[in-house]
Amino acid sequence: MTKLTSLSLAALLLYGAHAFPAPSQPICRGIDLDTTTANPSITLTDRSSRTLAARAPPASFTANPAIGPGGSSYRDSAHFRVYAADLSAADRALSMLEGVYACFVTTLGWRSTGLSYNDATDDDGPWQKVNVYSVASLPGAAGVMHSDGAAGMAWLEVQNAYLTVPGVTVHEFGHGLHYHQKTWVNQGRTGAWWETLANWVADTYLTSPLCASARSAAGQATPATSEIDVVKTIGDSFQVIVDGSVNTGNYYQAWPFLTYLTNNPDGFAGLGSDVVRQLQVRYAANSNETPLHTLQRVSTGATVARVVGKYWARMAYVDIGHRQAQSVFLSQRSRINYANVDSTGSGSYRVKAARQPRYMGANIIPLKNPSGTVTVRITTNGQLTSHLAVRNTGSGAVRYVELSGGQSSVSVASGEEASLVVANTPANLVLYDPFSLSSEVNTGVDYSFTLSGATA
Known part of the structure; x- marks a missing residue:
């Protein structure tokens, strides 16, 4: 470790x-x-104020x-x-x-x-x-x-x-x-x-x-494969999105988030192949802000909360435009710890206290025996972004239904599997140090939900 x-x-x-x-x-x-130095200028100007052409390397x-x-x-x-x-x-x-x-x-x-x-x-x-x-x-x-x-x-x-x-x-x-x-x-x-x-x-x-x-x-x-660690990244998805804690953190394994931003499967304006460079180019000089604060400026098509919520929804089946990583997921998914919730009876569930999603973390909850119309209703005092993800086990195609007002339904056909994904996505970003997590980011969000058409 x-x-x-x-x-x-x-x-x-x-x-x-x-x-x-x-x-x-x-x-x-x-x-x-x-x-440390100030951000570099991008031109050279001579004494007559003419811009000089850059010399080729x-x-x-x-x-x-x-x-x-x-x-x-x-x-x-x-x-x-x-x-x-x-x-x-x-x-x-x-x-x-x-x-x-x-x-x-x-x-x-x-x-x-x-x-x-x-x-x-x-x-x-x-x-x-x-x-x-x-x-x-x-x-x-x-x-x-x-x-x-x-x-x-x-x-x-x-x-x-x-x-x-x-x-x-x-x-x-x-x-x-x-x-x-x-x-x-x-x-x-x-x-x-x-x-x-x-x-x-x-x-x-x-x-x-x-x-x-x-x-x-x-x-x-x-x-044909990838170094993705799905057992950690998905099994401990409840952790702060980048957590530098000694022995338990995820900061080596959190890189699929940058892959999601780069591949941009949801087509958000501002994301794409240049986004990781932009997280550095547009970092506010000497601000000690987090990269998520920079992302809020770089992502012009969606808030960070929405981006993170979509990322975790796609991580239910590692549907992030990375075929090798998805192949690893499909071969290792049986090893992943999905024990995120406890049944409280009559189709009701509550998140385990130890696995409540922390700042920009999530719970991925595979549903058992989904059939017909699956309906979920979430109750919480937190700010959650939640999705139902439905995957065709034959074609591999995944569709996503975002919960509105904490509830939604989706039809699950034969040959499909489904997961509920619940992400803790506060609208206000937190200035946090991943090596010294504050209680503000390291305290999870409590929630419960009712489920019909499947069990969790």
Whole structure:
């Protein structure tokens, strides 16, 4: 189980002790940061106030061996230098890293990792390679992202055994990408989200059509499966949407929310392929706001409450535009803890106290033996967004009926299954630190409901 403790917000973003990881659940430590800068300008102006054209990045960036410990055994690519004793492994890692760079920087438009964090403008470089060090061991981690404060550059350390494992090396480079976007650095309320985002980067590179051409060019096969942890993400869906609690949190597993925002299956204006970058570009500088507050500005077609409610409705059957993740769900759903409610008799149910949905969390409740018209009526003092989700077990198609005034009905035919999804979606967003949850966000919402046409 991953452990991560929050640190002094003035100096550190992420740090902690971790259980030794399996390749399927990479973990990391780092980043020691001492500098912040204002958001960069996007143009250079000469003394006559004419806007100068941005200089194109060079085809190959400059290596800087002074970043990190340096060394004499290495391989270079256009945007990276990998220091390793096993140069064959270094070559494979370089192909993978160049694929990630091509997808996120070249295709999706993220700020280049070759540009210093300290640069006042992105228009004229200089551009430097990211240094990656393959090392024999690391204390309690498979990989670590560091930053060189003077150079304003991220650099990575990865254990030798994991150098060519995308779930580790791409995860760590995801931190590097994130660092070079600047705006979440030294913002304590984003701290746990760094891990969420890094796992999203790794999964997106490996599985998303957005990175298909970059994967192909890098010789990276598209896997048939995903690293999604449905037992945690769905089984503990009642938790705060990103929870950094030691031993029990979900911040490594919460990345499907970013996938939902990116794939945008509900077609909300403002969401889509650029949304995760926009969560950084439009982050209010030095505000220490949460990414959900940024999302409220980025999402012009729906409130955060509505977006989160729809996300959890689709997670009933992992219907988020990610075929590999849905395949994992279908193969592992029998292992998921769905014990969210207790029967109180006569078709009435009440949520278990320990599993009341917390801030932007939810309960996913599969219905037993649904047939004909299924009707549900919810009673609560909280602000809930609830749906009935009905899936055709043959075609896989899912339809959604949102409860209005806490009640609704849906017709369930033969060959269909159904779930009730209840999400805690307060209209007013909370400024919360995932590493130190307040009672305001970590207290669940009580509710009860009556159900006909099925049992829970």
